[in-house]
Amino acid sequence: LILTVTLNAALDVTYRLGEVHWDQVNRVEQVSTRAGGKGVNVARVLHALGVDSTVTGLVGGATGDAIRADLAAAGLNDQMVGIAGESRRTVVIVHPRGATVFNEPGAHVSASEWAAFVDRFGELLAGCAAVVLSGSVPPGIPREAYAVLLRMATDAGVQGVLDAQGEALMAGLAGRPAIVKPNQLELGAAVGRPCGSMEDLLAAAGLLRSGGAGAVVVTRGADGLVASTPDGNWTAAAPESVAGNATGAGDAVAAALAVGLLRAQPWPERLVEAVAMGAAAVVGSLAGDIDLASYRGFRAAVHLRRL
Amino acid sequence: LILTVTLNAALDVTYRLGEVHWDQVNRVEQVSTRAGGKGVNVARVLHALGVDSTVTGLVGGATGDAIRADLAAAGLNDQMVGIAGESRRTVVIVHPRGATVFNEPGAHVSASEWAAFVDRFGELLAGCAAVVLSGSVPPGIPREAYAVLLRMATDAGVQGVLDAQGEALMAGLAGRPAIVKPNQLELGAAVGRPCGSMEDLLAAAGLLRSGGAGAVVVTRGADGLVASTPDGNWTAAAPESVAGNATGAGDAVAAALAVGLLRAQPWPERLVEAVAMGAAAVVGSLAGDIDLASYRGFRAAVHLRRL
Numbered sequence: 193l194i195l196t197v198t199l200n201a202a203l204d205v206t207y208r209l210g211e212v213h214w215d216q217v218n219r220v221e222q223v224s225t226r227a228g229g230k231g232v233n234v235a236r237v238l239h240a241l242g243v244d245s246t247v248t249g250l251v252g253g254a255t256g257d258a259i260r261a262d263l264a265a266a267g268l269n270d271q272m273v274g275i276a277g278e279s280r281r282t283v284v285i286v287h288p289r290g291a292t293v294f295n296e297p298g299a300h301v302s303a304s305e306w307a308a309f310v311d312r313f314g315e316l317l318a319g320c321a322a323v324v325l326s327g328s329v330p331p332g333i334p335r336e337a338y339a340v341l342l343r344m345a346t347d348a349g350v351q352g353v354l355d356a357q358g359e360a361l362m363a364g365l366a367g368r369p370a371i372v373k374p375n376q377l378e379l380g381a382a383v384g385r386p387c388g389s390m391e392d393l394l395a396a397a398g399l400l401r402s403g404g405a406g407a408v409v410v411t412r413g414a415d416g417l418v419a420s421t422p423d424g425n426w427t428a429a430a431p432e433s434v435a436g437n438a439t440g441a442g443d444a445v446a447a448a449l450a451v452g453l454l455r456a457q458p459w460p461e462r463l464v465e466a467v468a469m470g471a472a473a474v475v476g477s478l479a480g481d482i483d484l485a486s487y488r489g490f491r492a493a494v495h496l497r498r499l
Numbered sequence: 500l501i502l503t504v505t506l507n508a509a510l511d512v513t514y515r516l517g518e519v520h521w522d523q524v525n526r527v528e529q530v531s532t533r534a535g536g537k538g539v540n541v542a543r544v545l546h547a548l549g550v551d552s553t554v555t556g557l558v559g560g561a562t563g564d565a566i567r568a569d570l571a572a573a574g575l576n577d578q579m580v581g582i583a584g585e586s587r588r589t590v591v592i593v594h595p596r597g598a599t600v601f602n603e604p605g606a607h608v609s610a611s612e613w614a615a616f617v618d619r620f621g622e623l624l625a626g627c628a629a630v631v632l633s634g635s636v637p638p639g640i641p642r643e644a645y646a647v648l649l650r651m652a653t654d655a656g657v658q659g660v661l662d663a664q665g666e667a668l669m670a671g672l673a674g675r676p677a678i679v680k681p682n683q684l685e686l687g688a689a690v691g692r693p694c695g696s697m698e699d700l701l702a703a704a705g706l707l708r709s710g711g712a713g714a715v716v717v718t719r720g721a722d723g724l725v726a727s728t729p730d731g732n733w734t735a736a737a738p739e740s741v742a743g744n745a746t747g748a749g750d751a752v753a754a755a756l757a758v759g760l761l762r763a764q765p766w767p768e769r770l771v772e773a774v775a776m777g778a779a780a781v782v783g784s785l786a787g788d789i790d791l792a793s794y795r796g797f798r799a800a801v802h803l804r805r806l
Contacts, residue, residue: 207590207601214521215597223603254561283514283590285601290522294514294592296530 194238194450195316195323195350196231197341198249199309200298200330201272203258203281204228204479212287227262228282228479230326230355233443234450235268236480237469243451246271248316250309250330252299253278273312275305280330284439291439298330306333313341317348322453324446325364326355335363342367351453354405355446358382365404371449372405375442376412393418394425394499407459409449409466411442416467416495421459425499428463430471430490440479444469464494501545501757502623502630502657504648505538505556506616507605507637508579509589510565511786519594534569535589535786537633537662540750541757542575543787544776550758553578555623557616557637559606560585580619582612587637591746598746605637613640620648624655629760631753632671633662642670649674658760661712662753665689672711678756679712682749683719700725701732701806714766716756716773718749723774723802728766732806735770737778737797747786751776771801 208222231249238245247268251259252275259279263270277299285292301309317323323345329337338360342352346368354361354369357378365372379396380387387393387410397408397420407421416429448469452462472487473479515529538556545552554575558566559582566586570577584606592599608616624630630652636644645667649659653675661668661676664685672679686703687694694700694717704715704727714728723736755776759769779794780786 207603209601212599214599217600217602220601220603254564257561283601292519292521293524294516294527294590295524296514296527 193320194243194245194454195320196235196238196245196247197313197323197325198229198231198247198327199333199337200328201227201229201232201249201251201256201259201279202296202298203255203262203279204284205281206284206286208286210288212285225258225262226478227259227266230443230446231324232263232268233440233480234324234326234447236266237444237447237473237482238451239266239268240482240484241447241451243454245269246316246320248272248313250275250301250305251279252276255279255281271312271316273305273309275299275301277301291437293439295328298328301330301332303332306337310340310344314344314348317345317350320348320350322351322353322450324353324355324450325369326443326446328356329360335359336366338364338369339367342369353446353450353453355442362403365400368404368406370406370453371409372400372407373409373411373442373446373449374400376410379408379410390418390499394420409445409463411445411470413438417445417463417470419459419463423459426459426463426496427499428467428494428496430467431493431495434471434474436474437477437479438474440476440481441470441473443480444473444482460496464491464496467494500627501550501552501761502627503538503542503545503552503554504620504630504632505536505554505634506640506644507587507635508534508536508539508556508558508563508566509587509603509605510562510569511535511589511591513591513593515593517595519592532565532569533785534566534573537750537753538631539570539575540747540787541631541633541754543573544751544754544780544789545758546573546575547789547791548754548758550761552576553623553627555579555620557582557608557612558586559583562586562588578619578623580612580616582606582608584608598744600746602635605635608637608639610639613644617647617651621651621655624652624657627655627657629658629660629677629757631660631662631757632676633750633753635663636667642666643673645671645676646674649676660753660757660760662749669710672707675711675713677713677760678716679707679714680716680718680749680753680756681707683717686715686717697725697806701727716752716770718752718777720745724752724770724777726766726770730766733766733770733803734806735774735801735803737774738800738802741778741781743781744784744786745781747783747788748777748780750787751780751789767803771798771803774801
């Protein structure tokens with residue numbers, strides 16, 4: 193069983209338009225909504241793979257009700273914890289030549305709500321093999337939130353994947369996550385310098401490992417990923433660029449890495465799975481959707497290279 | 500008493516950002532929501548002027564509840580009629596150099612919900628002196644909706660102001676509204692040719708009057724307005740361009756025109772009020788807000804010219 197944590201769960205709202213007139217009035221042609229937040233996307237991928245998972249995090253208000261209704265519709269095991277505030281929305285403006293994302297900051301979480309979540313998280317860890325902690329931390333939650341949760345997981349014998357950025361990532365390292373999964377930009381921002389070259393990137397990954405991360409897997413869009421692990425360093429990439437929607441590809445990679453922990457796969461195998469899953473998510477139409485046929489095809493074609 | 504009708508009421512959501520990165524991911528700094536739709540804005544202006552009004556229209560779902568809660572908070576007399584569908588939202592992306600509006604189409608209204616609204620509208624007409632019908636018509640409502648409501652109003656001795664565009668405007672003319680209030684672009688779109696010159700504009704207004712409108716008041720942004728009425732034609736404008744947010748200025752003009760009907764003001768007086776109110780709405784920070792001090796100042800300064 194894999195537990196996914198989405199502290200700042202959202203209702204993802206997509207507006208589709210044939211054309212956008214910036215700084216003018218636009219009529220939206222199609223509105224679609226679904227439960228979102230990176231951890232929810234991870235759970236969708238696990239569900240598609242037939243891997244048991246439980247979804248937790250914080251939701252509230254009418255928007256929280258809409259999130260929970262959609263989790264149920266998707267067949268996910270919803271163990272969200274309620275808060276008094278209203279859950280946030282994200283709005284994505286999609287037109288034929290691009291997509292603009294607007295992320296609301298999220299409702300304030302009180303100290304007692306956070307304490308109630310920590311208690312529930314402790315209960316949910318029982319029976320889990322891995323936990324994936326994803327995304328931003330809503331206002332009101334202590335900055336060391338991910339470190340607290342990761343320590344509890346370690347104490348319960350549950351390995352953690354941390355997919356966060358900035359302060360949430362850096363503060364989370366103290367919780368000794370088994371794997372952290374920044375993208376190249378997030379890694380550069382976290383260590384305070386660009387990671388354009390492989391040398392810079394591996395040096396930055398080394399900093400995160402000396403800070404507490406067991407391994408660092410850096411996603412680089414169409415260039416695949418770079419892994420810095422106790423067993424060695426690798427690059428892995430799909431043989432060719434995949435056309436589609438990259439939103440949620442990182443969540444598919446996180447899902448694959450969690451499955452790798454669950455199954456104690458050797459690193460080369462994990463990385464092939466992670467690249468194939470990320471590419472299959474680009475083919476999938478929405479964040480959290482993966483194209484299973486593409487996934488099987490990509491698996492056989494990933495280029496893995498030991499550094 | 501003035502009745503305002505907003506068939507496609509909305510929850511207006513404003514996202515404020517210091518900078519917008521189009522086709523990228525943006526973190527919204529500030530989220531604010533309030534009840535919207537053009538008729539709701541008209542009622543806000545009437546409330547600020549101390550003119551009694553009643554707000555009706557169609558709302559549903561959790562978003563409808565949020566709209567009603569905000570109407571109550573604003574001290575407006577809420578006589579909205581419920582529907583099963585979820586009320587729409589509008590999202591306005593505000594950054595220091597502009598604002599982009601995204602209007603959702605609105606929930607589908609069933610035949611029985613529309614019939615229930617028509618009944619309620621008939622009851623609400625009792626005791627009203629004027630009715631303002633504003634904005635788009637949600638999916639499911641017959642195209643002649645405004646004509647039906649305007650005929651009921653006329654039969655009850657209530658004069659109507661129609662502020663709509665396109666098909667809703669043209670189909671509404673059969674209901675013989677006392678005043679229609681398109682802007683210059685909407686007028687051009689309605690008659691199918693541009694109205695750049697005063698001659699074209701008056702010819703187009705004449706078409707709407709021969710179609711059933713008692714008078715036509717055309718708003719022209721900073722250039723004020725042009726009125727084509729049974730008593731003659733006028734232009735009216737503020738003495739100088741007013742800086743601020745033009746959203747809702749047309750709704751303030753509609754409110755002034757309704758007050759003119761209520762008080763049986765002569766046209767020159769109505770037009771001075773309408774220009775002053777529109778300019779005061781530009782000074783006001785949000786749609787439906789008017790700056791009362793500016794309003795009093797502008798009244799003394801409007802340039803009125805008989806054509």
